[in-house]
Amino acid sequence: MKHNKAQELEVLEWLNTKQDISLEKLKGKIVLIYVFQMLCPACVAHSIPQSKKLFKRFLNEDIVILGLHSVFEHHDVMSPQALKVFVDENDIGFPIAIDLSVEKDFMPATMKKYNMQGTPTLLIIDKESKIRMHAFGLVNDLDIGLLLGKLLEEKKD
Amino acid sequence: MKHNKAQELEVLEWLNTKQDISLEKLKGKIVLIYVFQMLCPACVAHSIPQSKKLFKRFLNEDIVILGLHSVFEHHDVMSPQALKVFVDENDIGFPIAIDLSVEKDFMPATMKKYNMQGTPTLLIIDKESKIRMHAFGLVNDLDIGLLLGKLLEEKKD
Amino acid sequence: MKHNKAQELEVLEWLNTKQDISLEKLKGKIVLIYVFQMLCPACVAHSIPQSKKLFKRFLNEDIVILGLHSVFEHHDVMSPQALKVFVDENDIGFPIAIDLSVEKDFMPATMKKYNMQGTPTLLIIDKESKIRMHAFGLVNDLDIGLLLGKLLEEKKD
Amino acid sequence: MKHNKAQELEVLEWLNTKQDISLEKLKGKIVLIYVFQMLCPACVAHSIPQSKKLFKRFLNEDIVILGLHSVFEHHDVMSPQALKVFVDENDIGFPIAIDLSVEKDFMPATMKKYNMQGTPTLLIIDKESKIRMHAFGLVNDLDIGLLLGKLLEEKKD
Numbered sequence: 001m002k003h004n005k006a007q008e009l010e011v012l013e014w015l016n017t018k019q020d021i022s023l024e025k026l027k028g029k030i031v032l033i034y035v036f037q038m039l040c041p042a043c044v045a046h047s048i049p050q051s052k053k054l055f056k057r058f059l060n061e062d063i064v065i066l067g068l069h070s071v072f073e074h075h076d077v078m079s080p081q082a083l084k085v086f087v088d089e090n091d092i093g094f095p096i097a098i099d100l101s102v103e104k105d106f107m108p109a110t111m112k113k114y115n116m117q118g119t120p121t122l123l124i125i126d127k128e129s130k131i132r133m134h135a136f137g138l139v140n141d142l143d144i145g146l147l148l149g150k151l152l153e154e155k156k157d
Numbered sequence: 158m159k160h161n162k163a164q165e166l167e168v169l170e171w172l173n174t175k176q177d178i179s180l181e182k183l184k185g186k187i188v189l190i191y192v193f194q195m196l197c198p199a200c201v202a203h204s205i206p207q208s209k210k211l212f213k214r215f216l217n218e219d220i221v222i223l224g225l226h227s228v229f230e231h232h233d234v235m236s237p238q239a240l241k242v243f244v245d246e247n248d249i250g251f252p253i254a255i256d257l258s259v260e261k262d263f264m265p266a267t268m269k270k271y272n273m274q275g276t277p278t279l280l281i282i283d284k285e286s287k288i289r290m291h292a293f294g295l296v297n298d299l300d301i302g303l304l305l306g307k308l309l310e311e312k313k314d
Numbered sequence: 315m316k317h318n319k320a321q322e323l324e325v326l327e328w329l330n331t332k333q334d335i336s337l338e339k340l341k342g343k344i345v346l347i348y349v350f351q352m353l354c355p356a357c358v359a360h361s362i363p364q365s366k367k368l369f370k371r372f373l374n375e376d377i378v379i380l381g382l383h384s385v386f387e388h389h390d391v392m393s394p395q396a397l398k399v400f401v402d403e404n405d406i407g408f409p410i411a412i413d414l415s416v417e418k419d420f421m422p423a424t425m426k427k428y429n430m431q432g433t434p435t436l437l438i439i440d441k442e443s444k445i446r447m448h449a450f451g452l453v454n455d456l457d458i459g460l461l462l463g464k465l466l467e468e469k470k471d
Numbered sequence: 472m473k474h475n476k477a478q479e480l481e482v483l484e485w486l487n488t489k490q491d492i493s494l495e496k497l498k499g500k501i502v503l504i505y506v507f508q509m510l511c512p513a514c515v516a517h518s519i520p521q522s523k524k525l526f527k528r529f530l531n532e533d534i535v536i537l538g539l540h541s542v543f544e545h546h547d548v549m550s551p552q553a554l555k556v557f558v559d560e561n562d563i564g565f566p567i568a569i570d571l572s573v574e575k576d577f578m579p580a581t582m583k584k585y586n587m588q589g590t591p592t593l594l595i596i597d598k599e600s601k602i603r604m605h606a607f608g609l610v611n612d613l614d615i616g617l618l619l620g621k622l623l624e625e626k627k628d
Contacts, residue, residue: 039239039242039243039246040246041246041247044201044202045201045202053613054613057613074242076238076239077234077236077238077239077242079234081233081234082196082233082234082239085196085231085234086196089196089197089198090198140612141611141612141613141616142524142525142528142612142613142615142616143616144613144616145612145613145614145615145616145617145618145619145620146616146617146619146620146623147616147620148616148617148620149616149617149618149619149620149621149622149623149624150620150621150623150624151620152617152620152621153620153621153624153625154624210456211456214456297455298454298455298456298459299367299368299371299455299456299458299459300459301456301459302455302456302457302458302459302460302461302462302463303459303460303462303463303466304459304463305459305460305463306459306460306461306462306463306464306465306466306467307463307464307466307467308463309460309463309464310463310464310467310468311467353553353556353557353560354560355560355561358515358516359515359516388556390552390553391548391550391552391553391556393548395547395548396510396547396548396553399510399545399548400510403510403511403512404512
């Protein structure tokens, strides 16, 4: 089985981090990217709580949790300013990238180049920067654990 | 025990209803008012799902479910326009009033005259338009049921 | 609407009470009877936790919670001795009656005279000893609250 | 890190399997053993549902789910006969071993030689028959997934 290399995120702005993050720099670590919209009910009910739980669980391990705010509708009310309030109110501690919108009412750049179907989407990237999960919808804890356990065990070439 | 009469809501605009609603016109019915902010996590996680469940459960009874969007912080990102997206995304079917803000960054008018502590707040008003519950925080289904059962049984004078 | 009077329970033995209980003696109080079998999965997963929650909630009110162990199958392994271990392990504090079995492998006497469909069954009896709920299966907290609120408000004639 | 080899189970009788099972014969597979007592509330509320979910999830993989009924108290009411009713009522499909009790009111043989603290206990055994998890109490899905993912990835020597 061949896995594609994860393309770099296209980011307007990073929250919750002093310096910009790139997948290139995270090589050697396992990366989970929670792609969400702040007004997407399934994201708020399921993905955000799960991402916060994983962030807390893996604080001291080589597993990095990131958020990606990919707004493809209602741009006016899911602005960076609104997102900052959302992140603060929901007490989210991990870095969040704002997906770059080239033109209003169009799919943002990262969502487009990854060909995502919508939100929530979960991307899991291995130590070699290869995409090992690209799932639209809800993913349960057991399946996330199974993949992370496997990826942690894999040797870097 | 004496219960105060519910003061009329101060409303900028109503959503999900063709004509404006007043507590005066609802006299004779039991009214539950879910006071919330769209970016308040406890509102989104608990109160909105509960209010939707009660709305569905009491559709054919003399129990009216209303929402009241009382924004007392971050007004810019919880605008009427943003609320409309929130209501639509969360598939909320009952009428929602936007609490009237006289000046930005101040407590809106209804929240102020009811002396509410924050969001979520649940108001339950009896057939005589008297306030029978004014609760800040989460209220469980059993306690709501107990009060509604009692109020349904009470005779109008 | 006319409600039938609750027939007296037929009891082999009472647990968790120093003296026998009769519905006659409980007249003036509201009585919830949780009818269960210790090896009925829905009873164990739903009804027992709910009954314990209600018992704690209504400790100081005129609402009495009782259990009725009505074994209609596998009598050998749901003996009074086994039930005592179950009650102890599950930390159930309210009185439990063992429904009287006249002959093995037959429906016990109270279950029979109430014409119950199986377990779990919930009976709710008003202050006048009349049956106001006889429900087979799971009943949610809201519906229990609605009925209890109504019954608490009703005047004794 | 050195892991001990899993000692063979001491079994009075197997349920849900036509032929006896030994860890020796399961070499090459990953084995989860849910150790429980049928009247242990935490087992019934958490471990049994989790074990059933994992059994269904891993039906077609080299992961085997087993139960071990290790009765160390109230032997009279948790007899093999009672267990059979419990297994049937709870619709448990995987093989269950009855831990061998040498004398009444003593810890059964497998529980003793594994030095278990009580029920529920979860044992996870790798393809080399080595014990990789021995946990008393509840284990969440994420942690089970992490270990299984790792064990699946490990090469047999």
